[in-house]
Amino acid sequence: MDTPYFLIDEAKLAENAKILRDVALRAGCKILLAQKAYSVWQTYPLLQDSLAGTAASGLFEARLGREEFGKEVHVFSPAYRTEDVAALVKYADHIVFNTPAQAEKFAPMCRAAGVSVGLRVNPECSTQAGHAIYDPCAPFSRLGTTSDNFREDILPLLDGLHFHTLCEQNADALETTVAAFLEKFGKYAKKMRWLNLGGGHHITRADYDRARLARIVKDLRKETGAEIYLEPGEAVVLDAGTLHARVLETMKNGMNIAILDVSAACHMPDVLEMPYRPPLRGSGAAGEKAYTYRLGGPTCLAGDIIGDYSFDAPLRIGDELVFEDMALYTMVKTNTFNGMPLPSICLQKKDGKTVLLRKFRYEDFKERL
Ligand SMILES: Cc1ncc(COP(=O)(O)O)c(C=O)c1O
Structure with a gap:
């Protein structure tokens, strides 16, 4: 084979998929592939049986997820153009908005198409040091609505809340984040049908505490009554x-x-x-x-x-x-x-x-x- 080339390891992909399927079963949650990390759609059949669907960052990934992966399609973007939401509702099951104003503007389009509406919140809880570029909870972050900026008047429009704060982290960081999330948004979380805990969970890494993840998810489900989603990217194709x-x-x-x-x-x-x-x-x-x-x-x-x-x-x-x-964050970039x-x-x-x-x-x- 002429260099340069990427070589994807089918056996490792299958091994990661199995770990994620087992974790989802054990925790009682749904796990999606964040396509921003990996979008080699030709290999999606290796993941389809184990994962609940895909997470997309916008129209093109959402369409790819719908056409090549099937199952559920979830979308988050910091801001949407009207024409993109009009197209997205054909592909998406959940669309997550970044601000109350965007949720308010687009919820009627979503509702009319039967698409579930979510809001990304910012629990303002940094658990990572060193990679400020990957910390959505850093000061002045544009990612997610802080509790100060939350608007209770849009609660009737929302089916779910989303947060994404982790990067290559273990379950202890998730536990800290969930506590911060519940402190700030717990009373709203109890009104939601679903909660999406984003990505950054390094679930397939050898030292990842999967039992702790399962406990955190179960406790959160018990406390809020909501269905729980995780949308890792890296963990799906780690070392693959x-x-x-x-x-x-x-x-x-x-x-x-x-x-x-x-x-x-x-x-x-x-x-x-x-x-x-x-x-x-x-x-x-x-x-x-x-x-x-x-x-x-x-x-x-x-x-x-x-x-x-x-x-x-x-x-x-x-x-x-x-x-x-x-395999992660290379071919997509x-x-x-x-x-x-x-x-x-x-x-x-x-x-x-x-x-x-x-x-x-x-x-x-x-x-x-
Ligand atoms: C909203 C959202 N979800 C999921 C992910 C996937 O994260 P990771 O590949 O670290 O698991 C990211 C990564 O930036 C993200 O921004």
Whole structure:
């Protein structure tokens, strides 16, 4: 297979799906796939039996969820255009609004189409340190209605409340958040048909406390009488994909440098946005093994750096490097800056065979513009 390419691991996807199905059964909740993290619709059949449906960030994801996944379609966006809501009601089961004014404006359209209406609230409870860009409870956040801005007069329009505050977190952070949510919005939650606890639950991670999650969900259901939804993205595809790259060139400038045929800026932008250093198969931390290299992409961006890694032997032109945990927030975020080709998307089947799902061409680059 020509690099660069993403390789999705069918067996791992199935394993994650099974964990999520078991958790949903144990907790008595519904779990959706947040398509913003992963939208490789060709693999949706592997998830369909285990999950209750999909969560979308707007019209295109909602349509993809309806057409390719089926089951339930839930949508949240910080603000909607009227024409988008008019189209969305054809695809969505739940539409969540960010402000009372948007809920008030669009509830009649939703009602007429039989779509359930929700409001995203902001419990103002930050449980994560370090990633302010991923903290919807940071000061001056535009994500969710705070208790000060809640309007009781729109309660008759609402079927549900939604919050999303977590990022790669364990059940202890959820427990803290649910307590803050109940303190601020508990009296409203009891009037709702459903509550959506957003994403950021790292449920499929080995150290995730699934028993605690089940208890939190059960208690919340008991206290409010509402149906509970979770909409993780990462947890569905955690460790379920790799990005395969090749060394194009090596050079020195105060240290060893290798230029790869993948780019942080184009193919794994979270490496720069978050930022983080992606795991690389067979490598060590800088200085840990004999030969340390700074790995970078072939774009013009000086900061297109994936990270510093060490190896047992010097890197050679043509060596293949495999970045791990690359199914989440990659293929949905790739771009063609500098005219960079997009990596192909492949599926490693359970029987070991590799299937090409998508190869990108010059026309894909040209037709975007
Ligand atoms: C509203 C909402 N729901 C779900 C998710 C999925 O989160 P994660 O992929 O961290 O589980 C996000 C992520 O940003 C989100 O904003």
